Amino acid sequence: MLAFPSTYTVGITSLGYQVVWATLAQRPDVDVRRLFTDQGDPQHRHCDLFGLSLSWELDGPVLLDLLEQQRIPIWASERGDDDPIVFGGGPVLTANPEPLAPFFDAVLLGDGELLLPAFIDALQECRTAPRAERLRRLAAVPGVYVPSLYAPRYSSDGQLLGVEPIEAGIPGTIEKQTWRGNTLSHSTVITPEAAWPSIHMVEVVRSCPELCRFCLASYLTLPFRTPSLDDGLIPAVEKGLGATQRLGLLGASVTQHPQFGDLLQWLDQDRFESTRVSVSSVRAATVTPELGRILAKRGSKSLTIAIESGSERMREVVNKKLATEEIYAAARYAKEGGLNGLKLYGMAGLPSETEADIEATAELLLQLKKATPGLRLSLGVSTFVPKAHTPFQWQGVRPEAEKRLKLLGKRLKPKGIELRPESYGWSVIQALLSRSDRRLAPVIAAVRGRHEKLGGWKQAYREAETPLPPWEEVIHQNWEAERVLPWEHLNGPLPKATLRKHHDEALT
Numbered sequence: 001m002l003a004f005p006s007t008y009t010v011g012i013t014s015l016g017y018q019v020v021w022a023t024l025a026q027r028p029d030v031d032v033r034r035l036f037t038d039q040g041d042p043q044h045r046h047c048d049l050f051g052l053s054l055s056w057e058l059d060g061p062v063l064l065d066l067l068e069q070q071r072i073p074i075w076a077s078e079r080g081d082d083d084p085i086v087f088g089g090g091p092v093l094t095a096n097p098e099p100l101a102p103f104f105d106a107v108l109l110g111d112g113e114l115l116l117p118a119f120i121d122a123l124q125e126c127r128t129a130p131r132a133e134r135l136r137r138l139a140a141v142p143g144v145y146v147p148s149l150y151a152p153r154y155s156s157d158g159q160l161l162g163v164e165p166i167e168a169g170i171p172g173t174i175e176k177q178t179w180r181g182n183t184l185s186h187s188t189v190i191t192p193e194a195a196w197p198s199i200h201m202v203e204v205v206r207s208c209p210e211l212c213r214f215c216l217a218s219y220l221t222l223p224f225r226t227p228s229l230d231d232g233l234i235p236a237v238e239k240g241l242g243a244t245q246r247l248g249l250l251g252a253s254v255t256q257h258p259q260f261g262d263l264l265q266w267l268d269q270d271r272f273e274s275t276r277v278s279v280s281s282v283r284a285a286t287v288t289p290e291l292g293r294i295l296a297k298r299g300s301k302s303l304t305i306a307i308e309s310g311s312e313r314m315r316e317v318v319n320k321k322l323a324t325e326e327i328y329a330a331a332r333y334a335k336e337g338g339l340n341g342l343k344l345y346g347m348a349g350l351p352s353e354t355e356a357d358i359e360a361t362a363e364l365l366l367q368l369k370k371a372t373p374g375l376r377l378s379l380g381v382s383t384f385v386p387k388a389h390t391p392f393q394w395q396g397v398r399p400e401a402e403k404r405l406k407l408l409g410k411r412l413k414p415k416g417i418e419l420r421p422e423s424y425g426w427s428v429i430q431a432l433l434s435r436s437d438r439r440l441a442p443v444i445a446a447v448r449g450r451h452e453k454l455g456g457w458k459q460a461y462r463e464a465e466t467p468l469p470p471w472e473e474v475i476h477q478n479w480e481a482e483r484v485l486p487w488e489h490l491n492g493p494l495p496k497a498t499l500r501k502h503h504d505e506a507l508t
């Protein structure tokens, strides 16, 4: 059974979910059924494996509901020989699985292309063995983390001292696995019921070489990988365009593919005249007049660029190599190409940010509006949330962000610039989930039924009777370099020392 913690419409629009499903479905020795919150394939009499795909920290409680609905104990420690092995993967679990670790029998760290076949093969070899033996066998597969075979150790004042194997023969650290093949992923299901109806999604790049200091999409998935055009991307695009005329080019930074210009030229052919092409966020510095023109011609209405901040100083701190002039040029090219709108993304509460930096963001938007009249501008702003395995993992959420989000609203809304701020309160909960350890698990279990309300999370935290990761320390404090991180036993692409070096370069 492969579950997604949302409706069919949302789940089937997740390329990651589709690809895991297709990989399992292609194996003759696996019969895979799908499960969403509103529907599912007919169930099996007996299920050996229950996979959960998680791409959003706040969806943890929904996963537990799905387990319970299937009559599977939510706590791994309460599962017996006849219960399925519950496994999960994806960026949230790869970055810091600890708050959810007590619910999983196995967490797959890294790229599914490598991990899934090795995981299933290992399980097939010991399918009839007692559960404990199966788990030990899985723990020997590179990149497979079996949380129950590790225990956290705390000092008397509640500081984490380490997460260590509980018996000999279990690896002390687990290495994230990296796929280096020439093809990345593309849709295997094209359906009008998807959130983007009938879209064929193609992953153009994996990771991003820019290394913005807060960015999980870059740091966690390094190295930057780009399939070649002729034997990777074009065949992947062609596969879907027989079935639909809607194409989505996905990736953290698609325009940085070294042959992206050639791909655009190829899509400019007459035979794609009625094909609609959309691209996920592009790097502003890579926007060209050609990109604006071809996207407009292929049905895109707007372009999305992440600027992070209107302040050059702030962009330097976060390593966003983007000059103000390049932002103006991107807006100009979008307009000249025939696009109607430009969506910009920024952040509030970044480490070292001052109110002057926020004023600079407002000012940039106002000047952009003047410079490109007629182009609809909107600014999406989120609060900085620290993510594991990035240089800013040591930095806390800054309470000033809440006021600064409001300040942007005051400056921009009266001038007709749409502001789409993300809730500060939810960013706080996200940080709680992204920097906590296993002690948070009882809160995630208890918040079910009220997890859609901020107050529900706060209440569940207050009511917990077991020791918890301290609220202020986990969410808001800047952590010392020496601190043992809850994910310290899980090796990401870059060593901790390199991340700290990038942190110090940014902030000292």
Ligand code: SF4
Pocket: 208, 209, 210, 211, 212, 215, 216, 217, 218, 252, 253, 283, 306
């Ligand atoms: S350019 Fe975008 S995707 Fe790349 S590192 Fe920066 S924020 Fe992340």
